[in-house]
Amino acid sequence: MIGAGSLAHNRRDFVAENVDPDRVQLNICYNNENLKEVYKKLFDDAAERYNVGKRKDRQIANYYEKIRQGKQEKLFHEVIFQIGNREDMAVGTLEGNLAVKVLDEYVKDFQKRNPTLRVFSCYLHQDEATPHLHIDFVPYVTNWKGKGMDTRVSLKQALKSLGFQGGNKHDTELNQWINHEKEVLAEIAKQHGIEWEQKGTHEEHLDVYNFKKKERKKEVQELEQEKENLTVENEGLTSQIAEARADIKLLEEEKIQFQKDKEIAEKRAEKAETELKKLEDRREFLQPVMDNVSKEIKEYGMIKTFLPEATALERAVTYRDKKIKPLFIEMKNKIGAMAAQVKELTRERDSWKSKFQKKKQEHEKQKGTGRSSERLSEIIR
Numbered sequence: 497m498i499g500a501g502s503l504a505h506n507r508r509d510f511v512a513e514n515v516d517p518d519r520v521q522l523n524i525c526y527n528n529e530n531l532k533e534v535y536k537k538l539f540d541d542a543a544e545r546y547n548v549g550k551r552k553d554r555q556i557a558n559y560y561e562k563i564r565q566g567k568q569e570k571l572f573h574e575v576i577f578q579i580g581n582r583e584d585m586a587v588g589t590l591e592g593n594l595a596v597k598v599l600d601e602y603v604k605d606f607q608k609r610n611p612t613l614r615v616f617s618c619y620l621h622q623d624e625a626t627p628h629l630h631i632d633f634v635p636y637v638t639n640w641k642g643k644g645m646d647t648r649v650s651l652k653q654a655l656k657s658l659g660f661q662g663g664n665k666h667d668t669e670l671n672q673w674i675n676h677e678k679e680v681l682a683e684i685a686k687q688h689g690i691e692w693e694q695k696g697t698h699e700e701h702l703d704v705y706n707f708k709k710k711e712r713k714k715e716v717q718e719l720e721q722e723k724e725n726l727t728v729e730n731e732g733l734t735s736q737i738a739e740a741r742a743d744i745k746l747l748e749e750e751k752i753q754f755q756k757d758k759e760i761a762e763k764r765a766e767k768a769e770t771e772l773k774k775l776e777d778r779r780e781f782l783q784p785v786m787d788n789v790s791k792e793i794k795e796y797g798m799i800k801t802f803l804p805e806a807t808a809l810e811r812a813v814t815y816r817d818k819k820i821k822p823l824f825i826e827m828k829n830k831i832g833a834m835a836a837q838v839k840e841l842t843r844e845r846d847s848w849k850s851k852f853q854k855k856k857q858e859h860e861k862q863k864g865t866g867r868s869s870e871r872l873s874e875i876i877r
Contacts, residue, residue, distance in 0.1 A: 507528065508520055515624060516624070519622055519623040524619065526603060526604075527618040528617055529617065529698060534634060538636055539559040539648070546646070552806075568648045571634070571650075572616070573613075573635060574633075576631075577594040577599060578595075580595060585627065587627055596620065599628070599629050599738070603629055611658075612638075612655075613654060614636060615631055616633065617632035636649050640653070658673065660672040
């Protein structure tokens with residue numbers, strides 16, 4: 497059976513539902529080359545020869561991409577060979593092991609028999625129901641005299657180079673080649689005691705290939721769905737990461753602002769402490785003055801103790817004018833001055849006392865703010 501292949505499936509890059517993961521290690525890899533590198537080895541020199549003297553827009557810069565994007569030829573072809581089915585050649589049975597031996601012997605000479613079919617991937621699978629071979633190859637022709645490069649991809653010309661000329665619609669080069677390879681496989685099987693029961697041409701057996709093709713299509717769809725789910729999940733995670741980064745940035749900015757507020761609060765607290773100390777120093781300075789004024793007022797309140805005694809012969813008028821009156825004038829002036837001083841000191845005292853209480857409240861408030869800032873700063877850290 498021949499058709500488009502799935503290299504990832506053959507390599508078991510993913511494990512499909514019809515694959516037994518416990519038997520994957522039984523698979524045999526004969527060849528696993530990078531397809532792009534194979535294209536370079538086969539066609540780079542030919543592309544270089546073709547480009548000589550050509551305008552840039554007519555040159556072939558990448559033959560791999562030219563074939564991939566074109567419609568005339570495929571990048572590669574895959575052929576699947578299997579002996580029997582799950583009823584008579586099941587994996588793990590004596591018959592299945594014999595089938596593995598036959599297929600192994602068959603594939604070892606495949607490239608030698610088919611030099612124009614460049615094999616780059618080849619696997620013998622024993623992790624499904626029946627042992628089978630996947631052979632992926634690039635068909636090419638050399639010394640081509642027609643249009644294009646002298647070495648190019650062509651299944652038809654590659655098979656013609658092997659001697660399969662083709663005939664009518666149902667006897668193409670491909671059909672002839674497949675029948676030939678089936679006969680080679682049947683001959684090897686016969687040497688091991690297995691007879692080939694010919695049920696018709698390979699067209700009648702395409703159901704096996706079509707079944708595998710359907711299974712692969714299903715696997716690809718499942719992978720595409722899984723990819724889509726992962727993409728949606730990845731987008732969600734990306735969004736969450738972006739939000740988390742934004743939150744972190746906001747917290748860092750808030751931390752910086754709180755640090756600035758803390759520093760301002762500490763400076764205000766230091767300033768309040770300085771002004772408070774000045775107020776306390778001023779109060780300590782004023783207190784003795786106030787005490788002294790209060791003492792003098794108290795002393796002058798006892799005025800009779802300060803009145804001089806009159807002599808025996810001194811007249812009352814003379815005593816009043818010369819002793820009492822000057823004393824009262826002096827006392828009046830002194831008391832007036834002292835009263836003014838007391839009034840001024842009392843006003844100043846009340847003013848400083850008000851400032852003192854205000855600054856003290858501010859100081860306590862700033863100390864509280866400072867502690868809050870410190871706690872918040874610790875939380876952010």
